[in-house]
Amino acid sequence: xQAALRVYNTLSRAKEDFNPLAPPFVGMYVCGPxxxxxxxxxxxxxxxxxxxxYRYLTHLGYxxxxxxxxxxxxxxxxxxxxxxxxxAKKARLENLEPMEVVQRYTNNFHQVMAQLNNLPPxxxxxxxxxxxxxxxxxxxxxxxxxxxxxxxxxxxxxxxxRQQHAYGQLSGRVVDELQANSRELDGQAEKRNPEDFAxxxxxxxxxIMRWHSPWGVGFPGWHLECSAMSSKxxxxxxxxxxxxxxxxxxxxxxxxxxxxxxxxxxPVRYWMHANMLTVNGARMSKSAGxxxxxxELFTGxxxxxxxxxxxxxxxxxxxxxxxxxxxxxxxxxxxxAQKAYRRLMNGLRAAKLLQYPADLSGPAEVxxxxxTETEQLVAxxxxxxxxxxxxxxxxxxxxxxxxxxxxxxNQQVPLAHYSQASFEQLRNTFVTFVxxxxxxxxxxxxxxxxxxEVMLGIYRxxxxxxxxxxxxxxxxxxxxxxxxxxxxxxxxxxxxxx
Amino acid sequence: xQAALRVYNTLSRAKEDFNPLAPPFVGMYVCGPxxxxxxxxxxxxxxxxxxxxYRYLTHLGYxxxxxxxxxxxxxxxxxxxxxxxxxAKKARLENLEPMEVVQRYTNNFHQVMAQLNNLPPxxxxxxxxxxxxxxxxxxxxxxxxxxxxxxxxxxxxxxxxRQQHAYGQLSGRVVDELQANSRELDGQAEKRNPEDFAxxxxxxxxxIMRWHSPWGVGFPGWHLECSAMSSKxxxxxxxxxxxxxxxxxxxxxxxxxxxxxxxxxxPVRYWMHANMLTVNGARMSKSAGxxxxxxELFTGxxxxxxxxxxxxxxxxxxxxxxxxxxxxxxxxxxxxAQKAYRRLMNGLRAAKLLQYPADLSGPAEVxxxxxTETEQLVAxxxxxxxxxxxxxxxxxxxxxxxxxxxxxxNQQVPLAHYSQASFEQLRNTFVTFVxxxxxxxxxxxxxxxxxxEVMLGIYRxxxxxxxxxxxxxxxxxxxxxxxxxxxxxxxxxxxxxx
Numbered sequence: 004x005q006a007a008l009r010v011y012n013t014l015s016r017a018k019e020d021f022n023p024l025a026p027p028f029v030g031m032y033v034c035g036p037x038x039x040x041x042x043x044x045x046x047x048x049x050x051x052x053x054x055x056x057y058r059y060l061t062h063l064g065y066x067x068x069x070x071x072x073x074x075x076x077x078x079x080x081x082x083x084x085x086x087x088x089x090x091a092k093k094a095r096l097e098n099l100e101p102m103e104v105v106q107r108y109t110n111n112f113h114q115v116m117a118q119l120n121n122l123p124p125x126x127x128x129x130x131x132x133x134x135x136x137x138x139x140x141x142x143x144x145x146x147x148x149x150x151x152x153x154x155x156x157x158x159x160x161x162x163x164x165r166q167q168h169a170y171g172q173l174s175g176r177v178v179d180e181l182q183a184n185s186r187e188l189d190g191q192a193e194k195r196n197p198e199d200f201a202x203x204x205x206x207x208x209x210x211i212m213r214w215h216s217p218w219g220v221g222f223p224g225w226h227l228e229c230s231a232m233s234s235k236x237x238x239x240x241x242x243x244x245x246x247x248x249x250x251x252x253x254x255x256x257x258x259x260x261x262x263x264x265x266x267x268x269x270p271v272r273y274w275m276h277a278n279m280l281t282v283n284g285a286r287m288s289k290s291a292g293x294x295x296x297x298x299e300l301f302t303g304x305x306x307x308x309x310x311x312x313x314x315x316x317x318x319x320x321x322x323x324x325x326x327x328x329x330x331x332x333x334x335x336x337x338x339x340a341q342k343a344y345r346r347l348m349n350g351l352r353a354a355k356l357l358q359y360p361a362d363l364s365g366p367a368e369v370x371x372x373x374x375t376e377t378e379q380l381v382a383x384x385x386x387x388x389x390x391x392x393x394x395x396x397x398x399x400x401x402x403x404x405x406x407x408x409x410x411x412x413n414q415q416v417p418l419a420h421y422s423q424a425s426f427e428q429l430r431n432t433f434v435t436f437v438x439x440x441x442x443x444x445x446x447x448x449x450x451x452x453x454x455x456e457v458m459l460g461i462y463r464x465x466x467x468x469x470x471x472x473x474x475x476x477x478x479x480x481x482x483x484x485x486x487x488x489x490x491x492x493x494x495x496x497x498x499x500x501x
Numbered sequence: 502x503q504a505a506l507r508v509y510n511t512l513s514r515a516k517e518d519f520n521p522l523a524p525p526f527v528g529m530y531v532c533g534p535x536x537x538x539x540x541x542x543x544x545x546x547x548x549x550x551x552x553x554x555y556r557y558l559t560h561l562g563y564x565x566x567x568x569x570x571x572x573x574x575x576x577x578x579x580x581x582x583x584x585x586x587x588x589a590k591k592a593r594l595e596n597l598e599p600m601e602v603v604q605r606y607t608n609n610f611h612q613v614m615a616q617l618n619n620l621p622p623x624x625x626x627x628x629x630x631x632x633x634x635x636x637x638x639x640x641x642x643x644x645x646x647x648x649x650x651x652x653x654x655x656x657x658x659x660x661x662x663r664q665q666h667a668y669g670q671l672s673g674r675v676v677d678e679l680q681a682n683s684r685e686l687d688g689q690a691e692k693r694n695p696e697d698f699a700x701x702x703x704x705x706x707x708x709i710m711r712w713h714s715p716w717g718v719g720f721p722g723w724h725l726e727c728s729a730m731s732s733k734x735x736x737x738x739x740x741x742x743x744x745x746x747x748x749x750x751x752x753x754x755x756x757x758x759x760x761x762x763x764x765x766x767x768p769v770r771y772w773m774h775a776n777m778l779t780v781n782g783a784r785m786s787k788s789a790g791x792x793x794x795x796x797e798l799f800t801g802x803x804x805x806x807x808x809x810x811x812x813x814x815x816x817x818x819x820x821x822x823x824x825x826x827x828x829x830x831x832x833x834x835x836x837x838a839q840k841a842y843r844r845l846m847n848g849l850r851a852a853k854l855l856q857y858p859a860d861l862s863g864p865a866e867v868x869x870x871x872x873t874e875t876e877q878l879v880a881x882x883x884x885x886x887x888x889x890x891x892x893x894x895x896x897x898x899x900x901x902x903x904x905x906x907x908x909x910x911n912q913q914v915p916l917a918h919y920s921q922a923s924f925e926q927l928r929n930t931f932v933t934f935v936x937x938x939x940x941x942x943x944x945x946x947x948x949x950x951x952x953x954e955v956m957l958g959i960y961r962x963x964x965x966x967x968x969x970x971x972x973x974x975x976x977x978x979x980x981x982x983x984x985x986x987x988x989x990x991x992x993x994x995x996x997x998x999x
Contacts, residue, residue: 068598100566100734102624110621113611123608126600132630135712214633236598457978458956464974476962480955 008063010243011327011391013251013274014173018391023242024272029065030237031057032271034229034246034254035127037074038108039089041296042115044332045287049247049277051318052326052392054121056245056275058440059388070236071124073112075105076131076212077204077225088222091212101212105129115297118314120442126236130228131212137223137231138216140265141202149264153193155205155219159260162196168263173274174252200257202227226257233270234262244271248278281331282307295332312337315446319344322394322441343402348445349498350405351437353412354430365419374425380404381432394441401441404433414492455486455497462488463495506561508741509825509889511749511772512671516889521740522770527563528735529555530769532727532744532752533625535572536606537587539794540613542830543785547745547775549816550824550890552619554743554773556938557886568734569622571610573603574629574710575702575723586720589710599710603627613795616812618940624734628726629710635721635729636714638763639700647762651691653703653717657758660694666761671772672750698755700725724755731768732760742769746776779829780805793830810835813944817842820892820939841900846943847996848903849935851910852928863917872923878902879930892939899939902931912990953984953995960986961993 008021023029033053036042050071057069080086087095094101116123130137141157144150150159164170171177191197201224206213213220233241239262246255255274262270279286282293295305303311312320317332320340324330380403387397407429410416418426437443458481465473481488482500489496506519521527531551534540548569555567578584585593592599614621628635639655642648648657662668669675689695699722704711711718731739737760744753753772760768777784780791793803801809810818815830818838822828878901885894905927908914916924935941956979963971979986980998987994 068601100624102626102734103566106621106624123604126598126604128600129627129630132627135632139713215637236600457982460978461959461971461975473959477959480958484955 008389009391010273010275012272013276014271019273021273023065024238024240027064027066029060029067029243030241031060031067031069031243031245032229032233032237032241033069033071033124033244034250035071035073036108036112037078037089038105038112039078039093040108041298042108042112043287044295044297044300045280046247047115047119047297047317048280048321048326048330049245050116050121051119051321052277053245053275054119054442055322055326055394055440056243056392057122057124058442059392062435062440068126068237069122069124070126070128070233072229072232073105073109073127073129074225074228075102075109075129077223077228079225088210088212091210094211118297118301119318120314120444122442128232128236130223130232133228133231133235134214134223136235137227138203140227140231140234140261141223142217143266144202144261144264147264147267149260150202151195152218153195155221156193156201157203157218158194158199159202159257159264160195161198161200161260164260164264168260170260171252171256173259174256176252176256200224200226200253202261226254226261229254230258230261230265230270233258234265239266240268240270240272242271243273243275245275245277248276251276277326278329281329283333284331307334309334310338312341313446315443316341316344318441318443319347322398322443325391325393325395327391344443345499347402347405347437347443350408350412351434351443351445352498354408354433357408357411357418357426357430359418359421359423359426363419363423365417365421369420370422370425373421377407377421377425377429380407381428384432384436388440397436398441401433401436404429408433459488459495459497466490466495506887507889508771508773510770511774512769517771519771521563522736522738525562525564527558527565527741528739529558529565529567529741529743530727530731530735530739531567531569531622531742532748533569533571534606534610535576535587536603536610537576537591538606539796540606540610541785542793542795542798543778544745545613545617545795545815546778546819546824546828547743548614548619549617549819550775551743551773552617552940553820553824553892553938554741554890555620555622556940557890560933560938566624566735567620567622568624568626568731570727570730571603571607571625571627572723572726573600573607573627575721575726577723586708586710589708592709616795616799617816618812618942620940626730626734628721628730631726631729631733632712632721634733635725636701638725638729638732638759639721640715641764642700642759642762645762645765647758648700649693650716651693653719654691654699655701655716656692656697657700657755657762658693659696659698659758662758662762666758668758669750669754671757672754674750674754698722698724698751700759724752724759727752728756728759728763728768731756732763737764738766738768738770740769741771741773743773743775746774749774775824776827779827781831782829805832807832808836810839811944813941814839814842816939816941817845820896820941823889823891823893825889842941843997845900845903845935845941848906848910849932849941849943850996852906852932855906855909855916855924855928857916857919857921857924861917861921863915863919867918868920868923871919875905875919875923875927878905879926882930882934886938895934896939899931899934902927906931957986957993957995964988964993 009018010021011018033050036046057067060067075090076088078089080089080092090101090104094104097104141150144159145152145157149164150157161170203216203218203223204221205219206221210222212222214222233244244255259269281287282295285291285293287294293307295307299305300308300312300317301314316337320332320337321330323340380400383400384397387393387400390396411418421429462474462477465477478488485500487498487500489498507516508519509516531548534544555565558565573588574586576587578587578590588599588602592602595602639648642657643655647662648655659668701714701716701721702719703717704719708720710720712720731742742753757767779785780793783789783791785792791805793805797803798806798810798815799812814835818830818835819828821838878898881898882895885891885898888894909916919927956975960972960975963975976986983998985996985998987996
């Protein structure tokens with residue numbers, strides 16, 4: 004029924020059929036955070052996008068090994084080969100051991116990922132946990148003649164590499180740009196050519212994160228860890244490499260060069276990049292005052308926010324946009340997402356309550372029509388996801404299914420209009436996509452339903468006793484809790500206020 | 502007011518005054534889990550015991566750097582120098598990459614630690630993250646003549662070490678025992694003496710966790726990581742080293758030898774060991790069928806358990822026993838702990854509700870008496886904790902405070918019997934110790950209070966309307982939720998059923 008999955012490959016700039024190297028196995032590597040600060044909301048978008056890729060591939064039956072690293076050394080303040088290590092700088096400012104900084108922000112990162120209901124990756128390797136692997140890769144690139152040693156540092160020889168291989172294909176940069184990007188700063192003088200980049204850096208005496216290597220005491224270049232760890236856990240060629248769009252250059256371009264320099268061929272079959280998150284149309288930045296942290300979003304404690312927006316509201320908002328499009332958040336957009344998310348959760352509960360009676364029979368013609376309709380809706384959901392994980396399209400189809408489910412739940416449409424098979428296809432696809440693929444969960448506490456049951460019992464009794472004063476009062480009190488009580492023909496129902 | 506803290510030092514077999522190396526800083530290293538399986542309930546006792554040590558030292562004003570490692574390589578099945586790596590074995594059985602095993606059980610460990618409300622350590626280093634540091638330490642011990650290379654492995658020369666240093670002091674083992682403990686198994690033939698232990702092991706071809714070293718491809722010995730990581734993050738001498746009692750030999754004995762072999766002096770000022778957890782009087786073991794996992798305890802899904810016991814119930818039970826005593830869990834003991842924990846939580850809520858009116862005055866003599874009494878209770882709490890972190894004694898004193906708080910809350914004793922200063926000393930000590938030092942938290946969801954408020958509103962109105970039928974019905978329904986409603990003179994109060 005479902006068309007094949009197609010994935011947009013940044014390298015070819017085209018959607019390609021997804022053919023993993025060794026199905027049913029899929030290897031996926033995603034560049035994780037540099038843990039020197041609270042995780043950025045833009046990064047949350049990237050990680051949630053790839054969580055949904057992971058979930059959908061798993062849903063399709065692939066056995067995915069998902070590796071997402073933690074950068075705990077080597078990422079310098081200038082995002083290039085100069086400046087202080089980002090973590091060491093934070094450690095100096097906060098008077099901590101660098102690994103205390105790493106621990107603190109790794110904990111925060113994990114907390115936010117759990118709040119957003121992102122699944123933990125299969126392996127979460129750290130850069131400091133793979134120094135030997137990185138050193139070996141540098142040795143191999145040196146042996147292949149594509150790197151050189153200078154003052155205890157080792158640089159990748161981009162100039163020489165370009166004589167044999169393409170460089171800049173992923174990002175589309177040309178070498179003039181590359182050179183223009185390089186500034187004459189600390190360490191630049193050691194390079195033979197300005198476009199070269201560090202594989203291993205000699206540590207100055209004040210550099211506290213340092214290890215012994217064949218070239219003296221130093222630390223790895225930022226780009227190296229991802230090449231070393233992806234090849235260790237996924238092999239020298241693997242299926243998917245993901246990350247934020249800003250990592251295309253220099254980070255991913257350097258990864259390709261390192262892998263080719265090490266083993267002679269490109270490492271990745273499908274390069275995927277998530278687009279940016281903007282706030283009220285503007286790029287997030289600290290200096291602009293619009294850099295919203297997850298905790299600020301979830302509590303509403305930020306001058307730009309009119310209220311708190313829950314993790315699931317944010318996740319829902321992310322789903323509304325395809326991962327390759329720019330996504331803007333604003334109070335209007337988030338409020339709309341909150342409303343739509345709650346509607347979906349009410350539908351989820353309704354879908355789970357619906358039971359198809361064993362002896363139900365209905366008009367064959369009507370059932371044939373709903374069967375076709377259901378097939379089309381299910382196909383539309385998969386078509387969206389198969390078109391480069393287009394959650395926006397899949398979600399729209401899912402909202403059509405929601406309408407059908409609500410009609411059944413409200414008894415506007417009798418269940419007998421569906422065959423059992425069609426009904427179950429409708430319900431199961433809906434529930435599976437909401438919970439398993441989109442990773443949305445009901446945020447209300449587990450105690451709430453039990454408590455509500457007790458209160459609804461009181462409400463029912465008040466109605467039976469025709470104590471309308473109390474009925475009205477109870478309805479008011481329910482509303483204070485954000486809950487709307489609905490009197491149905493044969494029962495009392497409730498829903499979150501939308 | 503408070504006496505000085507005294508700590509039982511396993512090495513001296515005596516309680517000693519606690520004098521850290523460089524106050525207010527304290528360095529504490531605790532041996533963490535080997536992540537090849539779900540964390541064991543006995544380990545949870547150890548980690549919770551040291552969480553309370555960490556919390557109390559912090560409460561006393563120390564700035565503690567708390568390092569607790571993750572063993573992700575090198576711990577062999579035989580707990581000695583033979584057999585398969587525990588993680589690699591699990592990986593083979595589950596058909597996973599070893600680091601997938603590590604990730605899975607590290608996630609489980611973190612989840613359980615969070616459920617038990619154990620604070621994350623300052624640094625949580627991994628063995629694979631410190632291979633270079635371990636290799637360097639081996640090189641140093643070799644250079645000092647206390648190790649030898651054999652077939653690509655490096656062994657610590659215990660025989661030679663004993664000619665210069667004491668060995669076995671921590672565990673009280675004598676060398677005959679050490680030798681008797683060593684079996685003639687794989688790798689033993691390489692050793693010069695049976696009591697020697699591996700610093701680095703040559704990897705056989707089927708051994709998948711392997712790294713390059715100066716001695717060939719291999720992996721570190723289990724004991725090495727703790728010496729390398731503790732000295733890296735806490736220095737060559739540090740204050741506290743903790744772990745389970747079963748680690749005294751060989752693990753901690755080997756750590757001492759490695760550190761002395763590396764830098765010439767003992768690494769640790771205070772060795773602390775937590776005692777074992779037994780079930781119905783018997784040592785836990787898989788083969789005996791009494792090995793209860795945290796998840797089984799928290800859900801009640803185990804043949805030996807009559808019901809579920811929450812994480813805080815278990816934590817409370819742990820507090821009732823001094824960490825150096827054997828602790829037994831049984832249904833009786835856990836039910837009693839559950840009851841007592843709930844009583845304490847009701848007291849916590851009561852304590853937070855109590856307000857001392859600005860204009861209150863009371864009889865000076867009575868206030869003087871309660872002041873003395875309060876001073877004594879506070880002193881008793883600190884005396885317990887200062888006596889080698891005896892939480893059992895401190896908790897008993899805290900329960901005396903609870904009685905006082907309940908009397909005030911129930912208005913059996915008027916607040917005016919306390920001066921404002923005494924009242925605040927009573928309340929603040931109680932709240933601080935329950936929450937901050939003992940790390941107990943109210944397990945009910947955050948939604949409950951709001952919901953309860955609404956239900957109590959209905960209850961109040963029913964009482965006002967003298968609708969006694971409804972009042973009774975509401976009381977019954979509250980009880981279904983485990984909540985008891987209390988009619989006070991001037992207000993309606995509630996408490997968890999105890």
